[in-house]
Amino acid sequence: MAFPTTPLPLFVGLAVGADPVNPAGWEFADISNDVRARAGVSIQVGRQDESDLVDATKVGVTLDNRAGRYSRVNPISDLYGLLDKGTPIQVRVTRIVDTFTRSFSNGLGTEPNSGFTWTHVNPTCWNATGSAATCTLAAAADTATALVADAAGHDVEVLSTVSVPAVMTGASWVHATVVRRVDGSNQYRLYCEFTTAGTVAVKIAKVSGGVNTDLTGVISTGVTYSAGTRIRVRARAIGATLQIRCWLESGPEPTGWHAQVDDDDVVGTLTGLFSWRVTGNTNAGSLTATIDDFRMDVIRATTPVPEWPVRWDQSGKNVVAPVVGAGILRRLGQGQPALRSPIFRQLSAQPVCGYWPLEDGSDSTRASSAVVGGVVASGAEVTFGNDDRPPGAASAAVLTTGGGTSYVTGTVKRWTQPQTGYAVMCYFRLPTLPVSGAPLVVNGNRLMRISAVGTVVRWVIYATSGGFYIEGYANDGSLTVNTGSFSYVINPLKWTALQLEAEETGGTVNWRLLWYQVGATDGITFLASGSYSGTADRVTAASLLAPVDSTGVSHLWAGHHTLAFLDVPFMRIAAGYAGETAGARLARLHTENGIPFALIGSESTTSTMGAQPVGTFIDLVRDCEQADQGVLYERGAGLGYLPRRSRYNQNPAMVLDFAAGHVSSPPEPTDDDQRLRNRITVSRPGGSEVIAEVLASIARSGVYADEVEINVETDAQLDDHATWRLHLGTIDELRWPRITLDLARNPGLIAAWCKVRVGSRITIANPPSAVAGQDLDLIVEGWTENLSIYSWDVELSCSPARPWDVAVYDDPGSRRDSTSSTLAASVNSTATSLSITTPNLVEAWTTKASAYPLDLNVGGERITVTSAMSAPSGTGPYTQTAPVTRSVNGIVKSQAAGTKVSLWKPLPRAL
Known part of the structure; x- marks a missing residue:
């Protein structure tokens, strides 16, 4: 028997002694027996009513602490020294445990306790023997799949035991755990591979769009096998992270993942098994693998625990620890430092020996060194903290006086790179072009001076009225390098990247002066070059000077000549990643900060962003969320993102019915102005603004204004963003902040519920007609679920889904609406023909038969036009006759002349 006839198989685990920021190492010890049954477990996910942003997931559990086990400071606790602020807690529900104690042929049948039935690809390969399952593959390259549709979920853990009848010859046998399956062309497979060497190996692969891709190589587990050796397999999918390990059933389980x-x-939810007799296998005859002890858990929440309170009653005997875990958004929102600028993060990771970012505050009198133990840069007539900067920098410095008076000089304390060449780079911007003149005469045109060890001991780079000029001096003062002027080609009045590079090869030094316009991300660079006999060992100092008053300078760097100055990614960094999509920026930021991340959909379809600002990690990812209008939420130990495009036209993840008793208590819909916004002002940092409004809504309800700054790439994007936000703000539908489900009363809903995530779509049929008048179509914004031995209650917070239904090009269901159509004459409740009029001929309804049937909204009544309307008659207004069916949505009434006629489900153009 299954829940609720038997207790809910609830698992609560603690990853004691775990590193809270390294989820790969989290191993959860079972503490379920210490959970107070009456309190159970509560989980709060997503955004609750009236919240604009997703909150940190909360996991509430009351632990029996009479033995002092969960008191962090109790030295006699077995967990003493292992509990800390940030110790992870996880809640799972076991959906199926199958030991195959039944006889069934051509498939695995139904597991009797859960009532779940297996489905198959190649069902004749599978059998249940009464003590185990078997999979028989007759020939090399044969495969077979077995799935449990009801044991599904986004985040899951799956265990199984497998053995094979012989050591493989020619090629391997694969026993794979299937997770996140959508269909045969889209799934993940986590391989336990029986190799021809008599060893067990693992591999993780995916099938996406029918294309097979190995995500890892074949990795040895160190486990050996022979005929009949039982191997235990644990596979986990949580957030974006996929993990697998294997071990001898007779031995201990390893603590790490292989x-x-x-x-x-791949974003499916199906779970199961996949067997493969690999091409090239030469074992004689059919091979039969034996599979047993299949278990699948759906992971409901994984969060750190930020505090360990202890409470007791008046007697002092009833001691509990009311623990509240809080998801990663809590930590990210508290006390996190601002991330350094993109240029800083890039240059500090290069082969650097001296680096002065020039991002110091406005009150600074010197430039800090970014090299640990390095020397601060000296300077004169220089100001810091200027907002006029390269997009990838946090700020810049200004050399106030030209002619050689202003300078910043950095001394390289220790050269840590091979002495086979060097590079010095910076960013600069001239407010005006220098006066004309030969640089040897007009020393005020100097832009950069470099002191070095080698044949050339001093380099001087000049910025003249028309281009660069470079000189290299030997130790005796003679000119080793003396070039003519190199045309700028770019505009030095805008931020420019400049690098001098010297590389020594076999007694010859090849030097290059390289430059490009900051913001050019297409790889176009410019070059002056030459060579001389000798050496190029290292740099000892580098100075930036001012050819003219108020020269802007940023990021002075010295290091090895292998600096990736010319790489397109480096150029994008200088531009602050402007033009990067929101999805790509989110993925990069998470990777840079070691935070697991999962994106539903495609990075390429998200909004293109402006330059990355300076801010905390959470500020920067919220910046992407705001610009793209997706949903950032918690997923496993990290974050997930549902892009705007993935919110369009979703299929329901859960289908409910009021009449079937799926909703456990009367909902409390709200008809208010919380989301009403009929005047939208959208701007972008440093750019223009756009105002969009709906005059009809303003006339009815007054002005509900919203001003938002979004960090998109160009001003041209603002019009569409304003229009789309106005569309979202003027959809006139009920909000549903409280819809409750009793899964103990409706256990058949659990499988669907485990597929719901923040942003999923659900429908509810047969609501009271006096309340809604039509089936509910909703987006799940968040929920609270309470789980205990014999109960599993869910309270959903939902918003209307209709705003996210959009037109699809060349799709028959995407029709253009008429905004001016009305009834030409009144009709009673039984009329089967309507006379419809419009003053605008271009908004008359189509007469093409293929466009019908068509559903119209007439005064809130859903009316189906069964066949083509007549051609428009008259010279304005224009009238058409429509044959109709009434009471399509259970509402039928008399309609007055002048009643507005529109599409029942008009679809807007998507952003």
């Missing part, structure tokens, strides 16, 4: 990879391309 294979792990992050990948978020």
Whole structure:
């Protein structure tokens, strides 16, 4: 028997002693027996009513602490020294445990306790023997799949035991755990591979769009096998992270994972098994693998625990620890430092020996060194903290006086790179072009001076009225390098990247002066070059000077000549990643900060962003969320993102019915102005603004204004963003902040519920007609679920889904609406023909038969036009006759002349 006839198989685990920022190492010890049954477990996910942003997930559990086990400071606790602020807690529900104690042929049948039935690809390969399952593959390259549709979920853990009848010859046998399956062309497979060497290996692979891709290589587990050796397999998919490990059933389970990879391309929920007799296998005859002890858990929440309170009653005997875990958004929102600028993060990771970012505050009198133990840069007539900067920098410095008076000089304390060449780079911007003149005469044109060890001991780079000029002096003062002027080609009045590079090869030094316009991300660079006999060992100092008053300078760097100055990614960094999509920026930021991340959909379809601002990690990812209008939420130990495009036209993840008793208590819909916004002003940092408004809504309700700054790439994007936000703000539908489900009363809903995530779509049929008048179509914004031994209650917070239904090009269901159509004459409740009029001929309804049937909204009544309307008659207004069916949505009434006629489900153009 299954829940609720038997207790809910609830698992609560603690990853004691775990590193809270390294989820790969989290091993959860079972503490379920210490959970106070009456209190159970509560989980709060997503955004609750009236919240604009997703909140940190909360996991509430009351632990029996009479033995002092969960008191962090109790030295006699077995967990003493292992509990800390940030110790992770996880809640799972076991959906199926199958030991195959039944006889069934051509398939695995139904597991009797859960009532779940297996489905198959190649069902004749599978059998249940009464003590185990078997999979028989007759020939090399044969495969077979077995799935449990009801044991599904986004985040799951699956265990199984497998053995093979012989050591493989020619090629391997694969026993794979299937997770996140959508269909045969889209799934992940986590391989336990029986190799021809008599060893067990693992591999993680995916099938996406029918294309097979190995996400890891074949990795040895160190486990050996022979005929009949039982191997235990644990596979986990949580957030973007996929993990697998294998061990001898007769031995201890390892604490680490043999294979792990992050990948978020496939977003299904089906779970099961896949067997493969690999091409090239030469074992004689049919091979039969034996599979047993299949278990699948759906992971409901994984969060750190930020505090460990202890409470007791008046007697002092009833001691509990009311623990509240809080998801990663809590930590990210508290006390996190601002991330350094993109240029800083890039240059500090290069082969650097001296680096002065020139991002110091406005009150600074010197430039800090970014090299640990380095020397601060000296300077004169220089100001810091200027907002006029390269897009990838946090700020810049200004050399106030030209002619050689202003300078910043950095001394390289220790050269840590091979002495086979060097590079010095910076960013600069001239407010005006220097006066004409030969640089040897007009020393005020100097832009950069470099002191070095080698044949050339001093380099001087000049910025003249028309281009660069470079000189290299030997130790005796003679000119080793003396060039003519190199045309700028770019505009030095805008931020420019400049690098001098010297590389020594076999007694010859090849030097190059390289430059490009900051913001040019297409790889176009410019070059002056030459060579001389000798050496190029290292740099001892580098100075930036001012050819003219108020020269802007930023990021002075010295290091090895292998600096990736010319790489397109480096150029994009200088531009602050302007033009990067929101999805790509989110993925990069998470990777840079070691936070697991999963994106549903495609990075390429998200909004293109402006330059990355300076801010905390959470500020920067919220910046992407705001610009793209997706949903950032918690997923496993990290974050997930549902892009705007993935919110369009979703299929329901859960289908409910009021009449079937799926909703456990009367909902409390709200008809208010919380989301009403009929005047929208959208701007972008440093750019223009756009105002969009709906005059009819303003006339009815007054002005509900919203001003938002979004960090998109160009001003041209603002018009569409304003229009789309106005569309979202003027959809006139009920909000549903409280819809409750009793899963103990409706256990058949659990499988669907485990597929719901923040942003999923659900429908509810047969609401009271006096309340809604039509089936509910909703987006799940968040929920609270309470789980205990014999109950599993869910309270959903939902918003209307209709705003996210959009037109699809060349799709018959995407029709253009008429905004001016009305009834030409009144009709009673039984009329089967309507006379419809419009003053605008271009908004008359189509007469093409293929466009019908068509559903119209007439005064809130859903009316189906069964066949083509007549051609428009008259010279204005224009009238058409429509044959109709009434009471389509259970509402039928008399309609007055002049009643507005529109599409029942008009679809807007998507952003």
